[in-house]
Structure formats: structure tokens, C-alpha cells
Amino acid sequence: MICHFKRHALLLTPLIASLWCWAGLAAHAQTDPLPSWNDGAVKKSITDFVARTTAQGSPDFVPMPERIATFDNDGTLWSEQPVYFQVAFAFDRVKAMAPQRPEWKTQQPFKAVLDKDMKALAATGEKGLLQIMAATHTGMTVEEFHKLVLDWTASARHPRFNRPYTEMVYQPMLELLTYLRANGFKTFIVSGGGVEFMRPWVEKVYGIPPEQVVGSSGVVKYQIGKDGKPVLTKEAKVEFIDDGPGKPVGINRFIGRRPVFAFGNSDGDQQMLQYTAAGAGARFMGIVHHTDAEREWAYDRKSHIGKLDKALDEGLAKGWTIADMKRDWKVIYPFQK
Amino acid sequence: MICHFKRHALLLTPLIASLWCWAGLAAHAQTDPLPSWNDGAVKKSITDFVARTTAQGSPDFVPMPERIATFDNDGTLWSEQPVYFQVAFAFDRVKAMAPQRPEWKTQQPFKAVLDKDMKALAATGEKGLLQIMAATHTGMTVEEFHKLVLDWTASARHPRFNRPYTEMVYQPMLELLTYLRANGFKTFIVSGGGVEFMRPWVEKVYGIPPEQVVGSSGVVKYQIGKDGKPVLTKEAKVEFIDDGPGKPVGINRFIGRRPVFAFGNSDGDQQMLQYTAAGAGARFMGIVHHTDAEREWAYDRKSHIGKLDKALDEGLAKGWTIADMKRDWKVIYPFQK
Numbered sequence: 121m122i123c124h125f126k127r128h129a130l131l132l133t134p135l136i137a138s139l140w141c142w143a144g145l146a147a148h149a150q151t152d153p154l155p156s157w158n159d160g161a162v163k164k165s166i167t168d169f170v171a172r173t174t175a176q177g178s179p180d181f182v183p184m185p186e187r188i189a190t191f192d193n194d195g196t197l198w199s200e201q202p203v204y205f206q207v208a209f210a211f212d213r214v215k216a217m218a219p220q221r222p223e224w225k226t227q228q229p230f231k232a233v234l235d236k237d238m239k240a241l242a243a244t245g246e247k248g249l250l251q252i253m254a255a256t257h258t259g260m261t262v263e264e265f266h267k268l269v270l271d272w273t274a275s276a277r278h279p280r281f282n283r284p285y286t287e288m289v290y291q292p293m294l295e296l297l298t299y300l301r302a303n304g305f306k307t308f309i310v311s312g313g314g315v316e317f318m319r320p321w322v323e324k325v326y327g328i329p330p331e332q333v334v335g336s337s338g339v340v341k342y343q344i345g346k347d348g349k350p351v352l353t354k355e356a357k358v359e360f361i362d363d364g365p366g367k368p369v370g371i372n373r374f375i376g377r378r379p380v381f382a383f384g385n386s387d388g389d390q391q392m393l394q395y396t397a398a399g400a401g402a403r404f405m406g407i408v409h410h411t412d413a414e415r416e417w418a419y420d421r422k423s424h425i426g427k428l429d430k431a432l433d434e435g436l437a438k439g440w441t442i443a444d445m446k447r448d449w450k451v452i453y454p455f456q457k
Numbered sequence: 458m459i460c461h462f463k464r465h466a467l468l469l470t471p472l473i474a475s476l477w478c479w480a481g482l483a484a485h486a487q488t489d490p491l492p493s494w495n496d497g498a499v500k501k502s503i504t505d506f507v508a509r510t511t512a513q514g515s516p517d518f519v520p521m522p523e524r525i526a527t528f529d530n531d532g533t534l535w536s537e538q539p540v541y542f543q544v545a546f547a548f549d550r551v552k553a554m555a556p557q558r559p560e561w562k563t564q565q566p567f568k569a570v571l572d573k574d575m576k577a578l579a580a581t582g583e584k585g586l587l588q589i590m591a592a593t594h595t596g597m598t599v600e601e602f603h604k605l606v607l608d609w610t611a612s613a614r615h616p617r618f619n620r621p622y623t624e625m626v627y628q629p630m631l632e633l634l635t636y637l638r639a640n641g642f643k644t645f646i647v648s649g650g651g652v653e654f655m656r657p658w659v660e661k662v663y664g665i666p667p668e669q670v671v672g673s674s675g676v677v678k679y680q681i682g683k684d685g686k687p688v689l690t691k692e693a694k695v696e697f698i699d700d701g702p703g704k705p706v707g708i709n710r711f712i713g714r715r716p717v718f719a720f721g722n723s724d725g726d727q728q729m730l731q732y733t734a735a736g737a738g739a740r741f742m743g744i745v746h747h748t749d750a751e752r753e754w755a756y757d758r759k760s761h762i763g764k765l766d767k768a769l770d771e772g773l774a775k776g777w778t779i780a781d782m783k784r785d786w787k788v789i790y791p792f793q794k
Contacts, residue, residue, distance in 0.1 A: 185666055262709055306668070319713040329522055330713035331643070332668075340709055342702035342728055349735045350728065352709050365679035372599055372677055372689050374711060376656040376667035391679055391687065398686045 153299040155450070156292040156457075162448045165441045166296065169404045173380065174303050180402035182380055184304040189381035190334075190371060190392060191297070193311035193318060195426040196385045196408050197326060198289040199278075201417040204425065205285045206317050207249070209272050213256035230255070254356040258338060262316060262352045269320045283455060286325050290408075291457060292449045293383075297326055305381065310334045310371055312363035312388055316354070334374040336362045363388045368395035380404065390431035393440065405440040407431060412446040415456075490636040492787070493629040493794075499785045502778045503633065506741045510717065511640050517739035519717055521641040526718035527671075527708060527729060528634070530648035530655060532763040533722045533745050534663060535626040536615075538754040541762065542622045543654050544586070546609050550593035567592070591693040595675060599653060599689045606657045620792060623662050627745075628794060629786045630720075634663055642718065647671045647708055649700035649725055653691070671711040673699045700725045705732035717741065727768035730777065742777040744768060749783040752793075 157163040172180040173187070194200040203211075214224070214233045224230035229248030232241035241248060257265065273286045281288065297307050307328055309318060315335030322328045339355040362370040368391050371379065382389075382396040385408040393405045409428065410419050420428040435442055443449070451457055494500040509517040510524070531537040540548075551561070551570045561567035566585030569578035578585060594602065610623045618625065634644050644665055646655060652672030659665045676692040699707040705728050708716065719726075719733040722745040730742045746765065747756050757765040772779055780786070788794055 185660065188668075308668075315710070315713065323522065331525075331645075331711070333713065337710060340706050342705045342732070344731075350705065350731045352705060352732075368679045368687065368689060369677050373652070373674060374668070376652065376670065394681075394687045395679070395689075 153302070154292065154295050156295055158448050158450055160448060162441055162443050166299075166404070166406075169381070169402065170299065170303050170305075173402050182402060186377065186380060187300075187303075187305040188308065188375060188377050188379045189300050189305045189383075190308045190310040190375075190379040190396070191293070191382075192384040192386070192389045192392070193309050193313055193335075194385075195410065196290075196383055196389070197293050197297075197309070198285070199416060200426050201419070202279070202425075204313070205288070206313050208276065208278075208285070209269070209317065210252050210256045212272060212276055213268065214252060217256070250358075257314065257317075258354040258356040260354055262340060262354060265316055265354055266320045269317055273321050281453070283453075286321055287455055288453060289325060290449070291451050291454045292443075293408075294326065294454065296383075297328070300381065301327065306332065308332045308334060308371075308375060308379075310362065310367050310382075310392060312336055312361070312366075314338075315362075334362055334367075334370045336360060336366075365391045367392035371395070382406070383408065384431065385410065386426040386428050387431045390434060393431065393435070397438065397440075405435065405438075407435045407440060407442050409442050409444050411444050412449075412452070415452045416445060418446075490639070491629065491632050493632055495785050495787055497785060499778055499780050503636075503741070503743075506718070506739065507637065507640050507642075510739050519739060523714065523717060524637075524640075524642040525645065525712060525714050525716045526637050526642045526720075527645045527647040527712075527716040527733070528630070528719075529721040529723070529726045529729070530646050530650055530672075531722075532747065533627075533720055533726070534630050534634075534646070535622070536753060537763050538756070539616070539762075541650070542625070543650050545613065545615075545622070546606070546654065547589050547593045549609060549613055550605070551589060554593070587695075594651065594654075595691045595693040597691060599677060599691060602653055602691055603657045606654055610658050618790070620790075623658055624792055625790060626662055627786070628788050628791045629780075630745075631663065631791065633720075634665070637718065638664065643669065645669045645671060645708075645712060645716075647699065647704050647719075647729060649673055649698070649703075651675075652699075671699055671704075671707045673697060673703075702728045704729035708732070719743070720745065721768065722747065723763040723765050724768045727771060730768065730772070734775065734777075742772065742775075744772045744777060744779050746779050746781050748781050749786075749789070752789045753782060755783075 154163055154166065172178050173182040175181065191197055194204055198205065211233050214230055218224050218234055224234060229241055229244035229251055232244065233252065273284060276285060277283060278285055278288055300307055309322060309328055311318060313335050315333055315337050318333050318335055319330035322333055323330060337359045339357040339359045340352050341355055343351055343353060345351045360366065367389065371392065378399045379396045380399065380402065381404040382392050383406040384393055397403050397405050410417055410426065412418060419426065420432060491500055491503065509515050510519040512518065528534055531541055535542065548570050551567055555561050555571055561571060566578055566581035566588055569581065570589065610621060613622060614620060615622055615625055637644055646659060646665055648655060650672050652670055652674050655670050655672055656667035659670055660667060674696045676694040676696045677689050678692055680688055680690060682688045697703065704726065708729065715736045716733045717736065717739065718741040719729050720743040721730055734740050734742050747754055747763065749755060756763065757769060
């Protein structure tokens with residue numbers, strides 16, 4: 121442990137300084153920074169990595185500004201079943217907007233959402249989903265969208281757990297984020313999800329500020345409104361998809377440094393993990409493996425959501441850390457503590 | 458002044474705590490955080506803004522996470538004459554690459570650069586400049602480009618001052634960046650310049666980490682190289698121009714929060730300043746006005762580089778802070794201290 125009071129100690133009497141550091145060390149010895157992780161190789165791979173990259177004089181020491189840690193969001197920090205939560209938000213918006221859009225009663229893909237006809241919805245394919253996203257995510261200012269997201273996180277409930285979606289986050293990963301930050305790592309989200317969908321709530325939920333979120337985005341336009349005030353409006357045009365090979369591209373664009381630590385859960389994270397692995401010096405690559413149908417969900421190679429196939433093969437072959445939810449996590453959600 | 462030791466004071470005996478805070482206050486009273494700014498309305502507008510946005514209980518108090526400060530780079534943090542320094546870099550690259558590109562001896566716009574024929578170069582227009590940028594900034598990995606930039610900042614010298622370009626930064630602005638950070642502001646660069654051209658050196662020169670730089674960018678592609686290692690290569694396609702209306706768009710995309718403090722120097726910063734001004738609560742909008750031909754350069758409404766016309770009118774009309782270099786800055790560059 122590094123004594124955090126080094127700098128101040130110069131001003132204190134040596135006696136007080138040593139008592140203080142001693143108290144810190146004692147407190148540290150008693151506190152497990154990852155209490156929701158079961159003891160074992162996975163937990164040890166995390167604490168070993170942090171120990172050897174942060175100890176002064178260690179051959180694997182990483183200077184603080186280079187301690188960049190990136191996390192996928194869907195399936196890595198919060199759940200993604202039975203549908204990505206942003207899609208649940210979009211469906212709820214279709215329902216809320218329907219009274220003002222009577223034509224949706226007969227128009228696909230909206231009719232399918234309103235009728236809860238998942239088969240008809242699936243038949244509209246990716247095009248249908250993009251239409252739903254455009255109708256619910258654009259044609260408004262970024263502030264208006266921000267408010268819609270916050271209203272939804274406050275009111276919507278997950279169908280299986282009857283909890284706000286923002287409570288469907290993984291307690292072990294919350295502890296990991298806090299633990300990394302306490303050791304001088306800067307934590308970022310790098311998600312295929314929409315950046316404007318995540319930013320309103322990630323600071324409160326994950327302790328990650330909005331400026332440390334990389335995500336997919338639509339075109340935003342600067343305009344002077346009727347009242348003479350400038351506004352940023354969300355246009356119905358995809359700008360950037362932060363998924364697969366887009367993740368290292370997004371990391372380079374937004375962060376401009378290669379992570380030393382990355383965690384994902386699906387093939388969409390494979391390139392981020394490869395890119396992290398290819399840097400010089402100590403590296404940590406982690407994968408959340410969804411193995412717990414009872415407490416969460418169990419899926420991997422054949423799932424439509426969060427498919428984990430090629431990245432699992434590469435992770436197993438290269439000795440990346442594979443966190444098995446059932447084996448490695450004492451609890452899943454904070455409300456189960 | 459806020460006593461920075463509040464949290465620790467709980468652990469100290471009250472006597473030591475009060476001595477400590479007293480020492481801090483005494484030291485503070487003696488130190489001017491902006492010694493290179495002449496006393497006057499401009500300096501006072503800065504210190505007043507910081508005082509009222511950071512004092513607990515002040516009606517203008519801004520919580521620390523929202524203390525976002527954005528700075529243009531060219532003409533605001535460093536000089537931009539006789540040409541933008543990134544263009545000087547591109548010209549130097551053309552000269553360095555010429556032995557491998559014999560066809561450039563007869564091919565415009567490269568011939569003009571090699572002949573130092575500025576008239577012929579101007580005749581190739583924006584298209585010519587884009588060709589030069591593509592030839593010198595793309596077709597390599599981001600790491601290779603990073604190294605070229607650092608080699609150039611170490612070796613190239615400004616034609617007028619015979620100094621490395623990274624010494625052509627404004628001492629008063631360096632002090633302002635430090636002062637804002639000491640008061641809990643997070644400082645960002647929001648520049649029309651290339652993000653990959655700035656990131657290699659901004660941390661050392663400005664104390665701003667690469668992840669807090671927003672700039673123009675070209676398309677970057679993720680590929681697996683011949684050795685099986687993934688690389689990011691710079692493609693000859695413009696992706697985003699972070700200038701004019703692009704600045705609030707870039708701020709929204711990269712930072713996701715509206716600044717409370719912004720500083721620019723040209724019409725390319727007008728929309729960033731408008732967007733900053735349009736937020737609720739206390740706001741600071743600043744413009745560097747280049748008025749000192751002797752110590753730096755004097756230019757504004759009619760300049761091809763860093764044209765300041767409409768933004769100056771709006772700034773004067775709305776009472777933004779206009780820093781007059783000649784009047785308000787004791788020194789321009791650190792090497793003149």
C-alpha cells in the first residue's frame with residue numbers, strides 16, 4: 121500500500137505521521153476491496169495486476185496518467201436481457217408517443233411494438249429497429265433527450281426483477297471500478313450503446329463522469345433557436361458505431377491512449393481486448409461470462425444478444441481473465457446484498 | 458479560500474489543523490495566481506468568476522464536476538502566425554519526404570512547398586492544402602504519426618523567434634490553466650487543429666491529458682497487421698472538423714457537458730462561446746485579442762489566420778472578457794519571463 125499522506129507528512133511531526141500511516145495500513149489489511157468476488161484465480165488476477173502496476177519500483181509499474189481502464193457497458197456493467205435496455209427505452213418511448221402518432225397503429229415496425237408482437241417486429245429486421253431508434257431518439261435537443269432518459273430510468277421497471285434498470289448493475293463490477301480508481305486508474309465506458317443514452321445517469325450509478333463515456337452516436341447539429349438561443353439537435357443519421365473494430369477506433373478518438381486494462385463480455389469487445397493486449401508492458405484483459413441462469417442469465421456462443429464466441433476462444437487461448445458469474449460472483453446486483 | 462485539509466483535519470488535533478490552515482491562508486495571500494496578467498478589469502473578471510463559482514454558499518456556486526473549462530488552441534494557447542503551426546509541420550514533412558517522392562519536384566502543390574513559392578501554393582487553394590495534409594498526415598499508424606509529431610516539436614524552430622513551437626505558448630494562459638485546475642476546473646482543449654497533432658505534447662506543455670483534447674480528425678481504421686498485431690491506421694478521409702458550429706458539436710460529443718468557462722480568439726470560436734453563454738448560472742466567455750505586433754502579432758478583422766470579426770462584435774456587445782494582449786499581458790512567452 122502507498123501511504124496517501126506522503127506529501128502532508130512533511131508538515132506533520134514524524135510521530136503523528138507514522139501513527140497515521142500505521143492506522144491506514146491496519147485499516148487496509150482488514151478491508152477487502154472486492155468483497156463480492158469469490159476468492160480464486162479470477163479475483164487474484166485482478167488484485168495481482170493492480171498490485172504490480174501500482175507499486176513503485178515494480179518492473180510492471182504503470183505511471184498514473186497511463187492507467188486507463190475501459191469497460192463495455194451492456195452485459196459487462198449492467199444486464200442486457202431480455203433486450204438491450206436502450207431498446208426497452210425505445211419501446212417505452214413508442215408507447216408514450218403513440219397517442220400523438222395515430223398512424224403507428226397500422227404502421228410497422230411501430231404497430232408491432234404497440235401490439236407487443238415480437239415476431240412481427242423481428243420480421244422488420246435491422247431496418248425496423250433503426251426506424252424505431254430514429255423516431256424515439258432524434259428530432260429534439262440533446263437536453264430534451266437527456267430529460268427523457270432520466271425520466272425513464274426513474275420510472276421504468278425491468279420485467280423480470282421489477283427494479284429500475286439502473287439497479288440492474290453488477291455489484292462486483294461496481295467494486296472493481298471503485299478499486300481501480302482508488303489505485304489511480306481512470307475508468308472509461310466504451311460501449312456500443314448510445315453515448316447520449318448513458319451520459320445522464322452513469323456518474324451517479326458508476327461514478328464515471330459523462331466525459332469518460334465513449335459510445336455510438338447520431339449526428340448532432342448546432343442551430344440558433346427561435347428565441348435566439350443556440351441549441352444542439354439530434355438528427356436521424358447514424359454518425360458512429362462504437363462496436364467491434366469501432367471500439368479501438370473510438371478509444372483512439374476519444375481517449376487518445378491505449379488502455380492497460382479492459383473488460384468486456386461479447387464478441388463486440390474482442391477488438392478492444394486485442395488492442396489492449398497489443399500494447400507494451402503489463403496488460404489486463406477481462407471477460408464477463410454469463411453462466412448464471414438462476415441469478416441472472418446464461419448465454420454465450422449462440423445468443424442473439426451479447427454473443428460471446430470468438431472472443432471467448434481468443435480469451436481462453438491467450439489466458440485472459442474469464443469471470444464466470446456463477447463461480448466468481450458472490451452477489452450479482454446491489455439489491456441482493 | 459477553501460482549506461484543502463478539511464477532510465484530514467478531522468484526524469488531526471484541532472491545534473495542528475488550525476496552524477496548518479493558517480499557514481495555507483498566509484501563503485495564499487502572498488501569491489498572485491496570475492502574475493503575468495496586468496491588474497485591471499480583465500484579470501479581475503477572471504478572479505471574480507473563479508471566486509464566486511467556487512465559494513461554498515455563493516449563489517453562483519458551481520459543483521466541481523460541472524466546472525468544465527474549454528480552450529481553443531491556435532491563437533488562444535499558442536501563436537498561429539505566420540501560418541498555423543500544424544501547417545508548418547506539414548510543410549516540414551513535405552521537405553523531409555521529398556527525396557522519396559521525386560515526382561513532387563514538378564507536381565503541385567508539393568513543388569510550391571519545396572520551392573517556397575507561397576504565391577503558387579496559394580493558387581492551389583484549399584484543395585492543395587488538403588492534398589498536403591493527406592500526404593503528410595495519413596497512410597501510417599497512429600503511433601508512427603505520434604512519433605513524427607514529437608520529433609518535429611523537438612527539432613523544428615519558429616522562423617521569427619527561433620524557438621521550438623511548443624515554447625511559443627502564452628505564459629498568461631498557462632497560469633490561467635493552472636489557476637483553474639487548482640480551483641477544481643477540468644481544462645479541455647477544443648481546437649480546429651488535428652487531435653492527433655496535439656495529443657503527443659499537450660500534457661507536457663499545458664498539463665492537459667490527451668483524453669481532454671477535442672479536435673479535428675481523419676478516419677482511422679482498425680486492422681490486423683502482418684505480424685498478427687492490431688494497428689490503427691490513419692486514412693486520407695476527413696472525419697470531423699472541430700471549428701465554428703463544429704465546436705459545440707465536438708464538446709457535446711466528447712465531453713457531454715456544457716462548459717461554464719470558455720476562451721477563444723477567432724470567429725471559429727464564436728459558436729463555442731455562444732453555447733457556453735447560453736447555459737444557466739454563472740458563465741465566463743473570454744477572447745484573446747492579438748494587439749501586440751511588437752511582442753507577438755497584431756491582427757483581427759481582416760486576417761486570413763485567426764480572423765476575429767463577428768465574435769469580437771458579439772463579445773463587445775455582450776460584455777464578454779476581451780483580453781488585449783498589449784494591455785493585459787505582462788509577458789507573452791515563458792522564455793521572456
